[in-house]
Amino acid sequence: MRIIFHTGKGGVGKTTMSAATALKAAKMGYRTLVISTDPAHSLSDSLNIPLSGNPVEVTKNLWAQEVNVLDEIREHWGELQTYMSSLLITKGFDNIVADELAVAPGMEELSSLFQLNLHAKSGKFDLIVIDCAPTGESVRLLTLPDIVDWYVTKLFSVARTAVGFMRPIMMKTSLLLPDDNVFGSVEKLLKQIAEVKEIVNDPEQTSIRIILNPEKMVLKESQRAFTYFNLYGYNVDAILCNKILPDSEDPHYKKWAELQKKYLHEVDESFLPIPIFKNRMINTEAVGIELLEMIGDEMFGDQDPTKIMFKEQLQKIRKEKNYYVLSIYMPLVEKEKFVLKKNNEDFIIEVGNFRKNIVLPRTLASLSPGDANFVNGYLEIKFS
Numbered sequence: 001m002r003i004i005f006h007t008g009k010g011g012v013g014k015t016t017m018s019a020a021t022a023l024k025a026a027k028m029g030y031r032t033l034v035i036s037t038d039p040a041h042s043l044s045d046s047l048n049i050p051l052s053g054n055p056v057e058v059t060k061n062l063w064a065q066e067v068n069v070l071d072e073i074r075e076h077w078g079e080l081q082t083y084m085s086s087l088l089i090t091k092g093f094d095n096i097v098a099d100e101l102a103v104a105p106g107m108e109e110l111s112s113l114f115q116l117n118l119h120a121k122s123g124k125f126d127l128i129v130i131d132c133a134p135t136g137e138s139v140r141l142l143t144l145p146d147i148v149d150w151y152v153t154k155l156f157s158v159a160r161t162a163v164g165f166m167r168p169i170m171m172k173t174s175l176l177l178p179d180d181n182v183f184g185s186v187e188k189l190l191k192q193i194a195e196v197k198e199i200v201n202d203p204e205q206t207s208i209r210i211i212l213n214p215e216k217m218v219l220k221e222s223q224r225a226f227t228y229f230n231l232y233g234y235n236v237d238a239i240l241c242n243k244i245l246p247d248s249e250d251p252h253y254k255k256w257a258e259l260q261k262k263y264l265h266e267v268d269e270s271f272l273p274i275p276i277f278k279n280r281m282i283n284t285e286a287v288g289i290e291l292l293e294m295i296g297d298e299m300f301g302d303q304d305p306t307k308i309m310f311k312e313q314l315q316k317i318r319k320e321k322n323y324y325v326l327s328i329y330m331p332l333v334e335k336e337k338f339v340l341k342k343n344n345e346d347f348i349i350e351v352g353n354f355r356k357n358i359v360l361p362r363t364l365a366s367l368s369p370g371d372a373n374f375v376n377g378y379l380e381i382k383f384s
């Protein structure tokens with residue numbers, strides 16, 4: 001089974017590309033599910049059919065679902081939430097405020113991943129496409145299993161020990177202690193989180209596709225997201241470049257098309273050799289199955305959209321004793337001279353006529369690049 005996350009800045013075409021990819025795969029015979037995890041769902045509007053919190057059949061081999069985050073929270077976090085809410089009420093919070101505060105950060109997003117887990121285990125689908133919320137959120141979404149796992153494990157091992165010897169004392173005070181139900185539900189939660197981690201971290205199964213438009217701000221945010229996906233070890237296997245304007249004689253659109261050409265070049269510089277799929281701006285709203293199918297066909301041609309399109313990790317960072325090493329995949333430019341330029345988080349590497357633009361993660365943005373060497377197809381640069 002394959003899992004593809006579609007992520008990108010707001011409005012670039014994530015939902016459109018998710019639906020188009022899913023339709024293409026379904027047409028090729030793959031049992032496909034497309035899930036929207038963005039609380040501001042628009043998958044139903046895009047496909048132009050009503051959807052619900054459970055998979056709804058759209059066409060042959062294709063199902064679609066808009067995750068109902070509130071139901072998911074009740075189901076997976078119910079016990080914990082009730083406990084936290086009662087605890088807050090004993091501390092003087094108003095009922096409604098306590099209920100709101102009891103939704104811990106990350107619960108909503110993780111709930112969507114639990115749905116993914118459920119479907120992945122069901123064996124019903126060959127492909128699951130996830131239409132994510134805008135980029136910043138999806139970087140967070142994919143790192144949440146690790147973070148929440150860490151906090152919950154730490155907090156609850158402390159709580160469990162504390163409960164053991166504090167119960168006799170606390171019985172006399174107003175402090176509410178978590179009971180076995182709460183611990184039971186936390187254990188169930190941790191098991192789910194472990195399963196989600198296994199799925200999203202498996203490079204043979206899961207990949208991320210970044211959707212972008214050839215525009216300055218979109219490109220910058222995509223580079224930043226790409227850096228962080230690399231940092232966390234996720235495989236970005238394709239870039240879907242959307243809303244490319246056709247050439248035009250009209251001076252207004254001619255200017256736009258020229259500007260896009262400049263940024264298309266920068267898209268290449270930032271992401272090649274990752275495959276970049278280019279999609280034109282069609283002459284109407286990309287809504288409804290027929291148009292989405294056309295977009296999917298144009299995008300992939302006779303290629304299989306479920307394939308893992310690229311596997312190499314383009315950027316890697318490791319920490320040595322007192323410096324970091326940034327490695328950039330550059331297999332074709334080995335023996336040449338290179339120039340490094342850094343301006344805060346922007347980092348440019350020039351080798352002959354070849355330029356590579358990247359956005360540095362926070363850890364490196366404040367450091368200076370030093371020695372650089374080619375090692376096994378990677379340019380390794382020291383930062384200290």
Ligand SMILES: Nc1ncnc2c1ncn2[C@@H]1O[C@H](COP(=O)(O)OP(=O)(O)OP(=O)(O)O)[C@@H](O)[C@H]1O
Nearest residue numbers: 010011012013014015016243280281282285286287
């Ligand atoms: N190639 C295209 N040609 C024409 N219109 C497009 C194309 N791709 C997307 N659109 C239109 O652009 C709008 C935004 O697209 P879409 O909803 O897919 O973006 P999104 O990234 O999912 O947005 P959000 O961040 O709000 O979830 C929609 O009206 C859609 O129909």
Ligand SMILES: [Mg+2]
Nearest residue numbers: 014015038042
């Ligand atoms: Mg969307």
